Amino acid sequence: MKSDSAHSLQDLRERSPLLKPLNDQQLSAVLHGDGPAMVLAGAGSGKTRVLTTRVAYLMTEKNVSPNSILLVTFTNKAAAEMTNRVQQMTGKRPQFSGTFHRLCARILRQDGILIGIPPTFSIYDDDDQLDLVKSILKKLNLSVKEFNPRLMLSMISNAKNELLSPKDYQIFAKGKIQEAANRVYQLYEKELDKNGAVDFDNLLNKTVELFRKHSNILQKYQHMFEYVLVDEYQDVNKAQYLLTKMLAAPQNNLFAVGDFSQSIYAWRGADYRNMLALKTDFPGIQEYRLEQNYRSTQTILNAASAVISHNTSHPILELWTEKTDKRRITLYEAETEKDEAEFVTHHIQQFKKTLPYSEMVVLYRTNAQSRVFEELFLKYGVPYKLVGGVRFYARKEVKDVLSLLRLFVNEHDSVALSRIEKLGKKRLQVYLSWLASTKKFPEKTLDILDAVLEASQYLTLYDERLEEDAERLENIQELRSVASEFSDVPSLLENVALVENNTLPDSSSSNQQQDAVSLMSIHAAKGLEFSAVFLVGMEEGLFPHSRSLMDKHQLEEERRLCYVAITRAKEHLYISYTRRRLLYGAVTGSIVSRFIAEIPDHTLERKGGEHPVGLLSGSQHLTHPQHISRRFSQLSDETLERVLKGEIDVESFLDM
DNA sequence: CCATGCAACATTTTT
């Protein structure tokens, strides 16, 4: 198959409409026969196109049953998009197409009982996890002042990402903080067990455990999934790596696609070196490369590649393009974040003459930055769509109602229990006895939800005449309408836990429009593309984020994030930063991001501010000594703490 | 036992 000459590739393209829109490199990858393969390719080179086309090709030309295809991606959105494309091409959908977490949830519902996980298990999100950690700290008589629950949780999560069980961790834990984390971890896992609950990390880890302990179950799934295809492989963690390896065996029909330079999830255990590990674990693996970029102009690619070339710890894949549009990247120095947003809004309105809003996006490092843009968009009537941010399902009233439902499904869920208890002991008692004494519950999900609301008298907590309460009640209505779409409560709960940060589909009219500008974090933009990209807030401390300045690897991850941001743009790229910015309510002087200095000058066209870029322009303005010194002392304290705990090695500490 | 108010506090990124 792989020895096809260019001539017969052309033949194939002629014969199959499916294969027509592919270049030679893409086509060879799609046509890969059996056995392991990986596609290494930079941004916009058609990795996703190759993946979806290969699935279609397997199903139509190779007579592979859709039921034996496993297609894994990292977000539900990407999964939906891929499923769609495959369905358009073939009219069929793979047996499974979704995230690792969803796959694991499904497997554990089915077979988790073998390792003590009941089919009714609750899924704990980070709020639930934090609640659990806090309650354990209390139980252990450890002060939350001394042992920050968030820190405890992240240490536990890091351990889990390394697949360290509580027993394993016990051996490594050294020093006060780690020993405390160790004690918490031991209890934490016990509590999860008792509660019949699984946290995000355990969805993956417990599935690995299940496969290791019960080879017959593993075999069942191996048999089911003859072909395993994974997108964004640079972002798999240890458990995900093992899962793909286990599931692909014994035929090893593994097809992994990725780009080192787009690895942006190291902070949650992802490791791009897993892509290199494939070469060791599958010595015969066939490697494909795609080098033509179809998305961006040469100018944009030049900028992206100049930035990423400052990274030294991973390979960088080359790209070229035929889009030779000479338009330069606009760099704008804004006075304040409001000025920045005005600038962006103005240009969006200009672009509207030639582009739909949906082809424009504002990208930022942190979700908090979306606020000013929302305000100005509202003011100027620009329709927008906020992706991510304050999660609908993280809102208090929504979580409360979900906790009521969780208790309905799983009475052992102590986190849900104490949440309801906070609403009043009596209310909890009444609710529990209703659960215990009711013989027959309604059938429909929505009817159950309504019965639950009635029994708990939850709605009486709010007064619709108060603005704030009215909004909460509205959110509950929204949840009701979501509920009505599910056939049973467990699947409602699972979806709510696993579906990524859907924004509140609130009533503000600008949210309802289909043609709208997107507002999202760079992380959320991975895999997407837009004609016009506004990359905002390019300031030291914000991007790269202050919490990553101390470690070389974290800084490189920020740079990869910058690469991802730049490469989202098809034609127009606007980059901006401010001279001073409101941070937690206080004015702070800003410093231009170092990444801007890494972009070649000739690709840029400067607007705003008269000061040369790359200097500390604006920083002499309006500095607030208190604020700055507080932030700096926090930084060094925390750094020191991490060095002491061994999270940062001494060498890189001295490097800083 | 519960509601209310104020102060401290914290903030990256998300499955």
Added chain:
DNA sequence: TGTTGCATGG
């Protein structure tokens, strides 16, 4: 800035 937790008072 928005939230969360704690202290106060009913």
